[in-house]
Amino acid sequence: MNEQEMLRALMGMSEPDEAELRRERDKARQLRKTRWWQQKTASGECWYCGKKVGYANLTMDHVVPLSRGGRSTKDNLVPCCKDCNTKKQSLLPVEWASYMQRLDGRGG
Numbered sequence: 001m002n003e004q005e006m007l008r009a010l011m012g013m014s015e016p017d018e019a020e021l022r023r024e025r026d027k028a029r030q031l032r033k034t035r036w037w038q039q040k041t042a043s044g045e046c047w048y049c050g051k052k053v054g055y056a057n058l059t060m061d062h063v064v065p066l067s068r069g070g071r072s073t074k075d076n077l078v079p080c081c082k083d084c085n086t087k088k089q090s091l092l093p094v095e096w097a098s099y100m101q102r103l104d105g106r107g108g
């Protein structure tokens with residue numbers, strides 16, 4: 001561990017290493033083939049905005065991104081429309097959080 005890595009770890013900002021990321025992405029890919037995911041996307045609804053976009057237009061999204069320490073677990077994976085996916089990627093985490101708060105009235 002070099003000095004910079006140690007500093008990052010101390011500050012709680014350590015990033016998952018490449019092998020770990022690959023493992024988590026693999027896990028997500030496996031989960032996408034399961035009945036659980038089929039059921040989750042059957043309604044064709046985006047988990048974030050609630051828009052019905054149809055099964056084919058839903059992507060799998062990590063609520064907590066892998067790059068921020070999220071994992072490919074069932075409670076961290078949600079169906080997401082392309083709009084939200086693009087938005088989430090273009091916003092800072094804090095901006096995304098406030099966007100989510102605005103959506104919170106949807107009752108989910």
Ligand SMILES: [Zn+2]
Nearest residue numbers: 046049081084
């Ligand atoms: Zn959406």
